[in-house]
Amino acid sequence: xxxxxxxxxxxxxxxxxxxxxxxxxxxxxxxxxxxxxxxxxxxxxxxxxxxxxxxxxxxxxxxxxxxxxxxxxxxxxxxxxxxxxxxxxxxxxxxxxxxxxxxxxxxxxxxxxxxxxxxxxxxxxxxxxxxxxxxxxxxxxxxxxxxxxxxxxxxxxxxxxxxxxxxxxxxxxxxxxxxxxxxxxxxxxxxxxxxxxxxxxxxxxxxxxxxxxxxxxxxxxxxxxxxxxxxxxxxxxxxxxxxxxxxxxxxxxxxxxxxxxxxxxxxxxxxxxxxxxxxxxxxxxxxxxxxxxxxxxxxxxxxxxxxxxxxxxxxxxxxxxxxxxxxxxxxxxxxxxxxxxxxxxxxxxxxxxxxxxxxxxxxxxxxxxxxxxxxxxxxxxxxxxxxxxxxxxxxxxxxxxxxxxxxxxxxxxxxxxxxxxxxxxxxxxxxxxxxxxxxxxxxxxxxxxxxxxxxxxxxxxxxxxxxxxxxxxxxxxxxxxxxxxxxxxxxxxxxxxxxxxxxxxxxxxxxxxxxx
Ligand SMILES: Cc1ncc(COP(=O)(O)O)c(C=O)c1O
Numbered sequence: 001x002x003x004x005x006x007x008x009x010x011x012x013x014x015x016x017x018x019x020x021x022x023x024x025x026x027x028x029x030x031x032x033x034x035x036x037x038x039x040x041x042x043x044x045x046x047x048x049x050x051x052x053x054x055x056x057x058x059x060x061x062x063x064x065x066x067x068x069x070x071x072x073x074x075x076x077x078x079x080x081x082x083x084x085x086x087x088x089x090x091x092x093x094x095x096x097x098x099x100x101x102x103x104x105x106x107x108x109x110x111x112x113x114x115x116x117x118x119x120x121x122x123x124x125x126x127x128x129x130x131x132x133x134x135x136x137x138x139x140x141x142x143x144x145x146x147x148x149x150x151x152x153x154x155x156x157x158x159x160x161x162x163x164x165x166x167x168x169x170x171x172x173x174x175x176x177x178x179x180x181x182x183x184x185x186x187x188x189x190x191x192x193x194x195x196x197x198x199x200x201x202x203x204x205x206x207x208x209x210x211x212x213x214x215x216x217x218x219x220x221x222x223x224x225x226x227x228x229x230x231x232x233x234x235x236x237x238x239x240x241x242x243x244x245x246x247x248x249x250x251x252x253x254x255x256x257x258x259x260x261x262x263x264x265x266x267x268x269x270x271x272x273x274x275x276x277x278x279x280x281x282x283x284x285x286x287x288x289x290x291x292x293x294x295x296x297x298x299x300x301x302x303x304x305x306x307x308x309x310x311x312x313x314x315x316x317x318x319x320x321x322x323x324x325x326x327x328x329x330x331x332x333x334x335x336x337x338x339x340x341x342x343x344x345x346x347x348x349x350x351x352x353x354x355x356x357x358x359x360x361x362x363x364x365x366x367x368x369x370x371x372x373x374x375x376x377x378x379x380x381x382x383x384x385x386x387x388x389x390x391x392x393x394x395x396x397x398x399x400x401x402x403x404x405x406x407x408x409x410x411x412x413x414x415x416x417x418x419x420x421x422x423x424x425x426x427x428x429x430x431x432x433x434x435x436x437x438x439x440x441x442x443x444x445x446x447x448x449x450x451x452x453x454x455x456x457x458x459x460x461x462x463x464x465x466x467x468x469x470x471x472x473x474x475x476x477x478x479x480x481x482x483x484x485x486x487x488x489x490x491x492x493x494x495x496x497x498x499x500x501x502x503x504x505x506x507x508x509x510x511x512x513x514x515x516x
Pocket of ligand 1: 154218219220221222245286291319321349350351356360361
């Protein structure tokens with residue numbers, strides 16, 4: 001046992017609080033009762049008073065002595081009481097607790113500590129995850145976009161997120177549902193949110209689903225991980241688009257799945273099966289707007305894909321991450337809406353529509369997969385934050401969700417037009433833009449392939465950081481290109497970034513000298 005705990009406390013005859021030690025500052029921002037609480041607590045922690053026979057003066061005596069109100073003294077005393085520093089004895093008064101709360105909270109520091117370094121064994125599963133990054137580079141999330149970096153793909157304008165409205169709804173929800181939001185909650189997700197999402201998808205994505213098919217998840221990545229776990233055994237095959245959203249490759253590797261990259265043409269994923277290619281249990285696609293190339297899957301390819309899935313008893317995972325941001329005409333109906341054989345696992349996320357840090361998304365599961373998915377979530381992390389889920393449900397049902405989508409879609413349309421015009425003016429001699437119908441990114445193909453290493457070096461150096469298209473390729477050998485994001489930056493910032501890039505590219509040698 002530690003010295004601190006075993007040392008017998010000296011009994012004191014006089015009242016335990018020496019009034020003259022208390023210093024209250026009426027001009028300080030900290031309320032008087034907090035100052036009083038803190039000073040008495042520190043005095044008790046100093047060890048001289050933790051004796052059961054030490055009695056506190058009455059609140060009246062205390063208040064008179066220090067010239068403060070009794071209610072100030074009572075507030076301080078009741079907090080000390082609640083935290084376990086004091087105890088009341090009926091008819092005798094208030095005393096210092098025998099053992100202060102710190103006794104139960106603070107571990108003793110080991111007397112000697114010698115670090116022993118041995119090689120660690122890391123699982124094959126982790127080592128297999130394809131990623132060149134190391135250490136704290138992971139802390140910047142999937143995009144690696146730190147402060148001061150611009151034109152990174154896939155980043156929404158989070159500064160447009162209506163924080164004040166969100167906070168108001170959140171406060172209302174907490175006031176109404178109180179402790180019910182603090183308990184472990186449903187593994188399927190908040191019932192109101194599932195209802196709101198089902199209605200939204202049926203109205204706007206031509207989905208055919210009911211709230212019981214909705215499973216709330218922590219974003220697209222978790223949707224993919226859970227779906228892979230539900231339908232694939234380790235080693236079984238998943239077909240995925242190539243190039244592909246890099247997080248999907250990482251997630252499927254984590255799930256121990258065999259990844260079969262499939263090429264794309266101008267209609268979407270090419271589903272023809274090569275000789276000896278393993279048949280898929282799941283096929284990952286982004287039909288509304290392929291990431292990163294931006295192709296919209298044609299209706300013919302959609303029906304072909306569903307026929308193939310049906311014929312081979314496979315599932316199609318439809319990642320519908322940013323359909324809301326279309327700029328040239330209405331979207332095609334979701335695959336989920338035209339699937340009559342329950343082969344489509346539809347997944348959406350609020351990462352692009354609202355903001356990625358909420359970590360909220362949803363799966364529309366074919367009936368036979370609902371229970372397996374819920375079972376997986378219950379074994380994984382139970383559920384997403386009930387407070388955020390309930391707030392999002394209100395945000396949708398009160399119309400703020402749609403209104404936000406309409407508002408930012410307009411902002412993105414303006415930024416996109418501005419980006420295209422400025423880009424062609426400033427960089428049109430080096431790149432050809434491939435303008436997609438939708439989304440937050442634009443692919444720029446190099447006119448001279450040999451420029452690629454130089455452009456890559458310069459973009460990394462100057463913090464104008466489109467991703468190299470090759471970053472998203474698995475086997476695909478595409479001509480060199482960069483994927484630019486435009487949505488998160490104002491026209492002024494877009495212009496500044498493009499001017500910076502264009503002038504660095506005009507003088508790559510001197511630019512290189514200066515930046516060294
Ligand atoms: C194709 C695609 N799907 C989904 C997401 C979002 O995933 P999450 O919901 O895990 O943030 C992104 C983000 O960049 C993406 O590019």
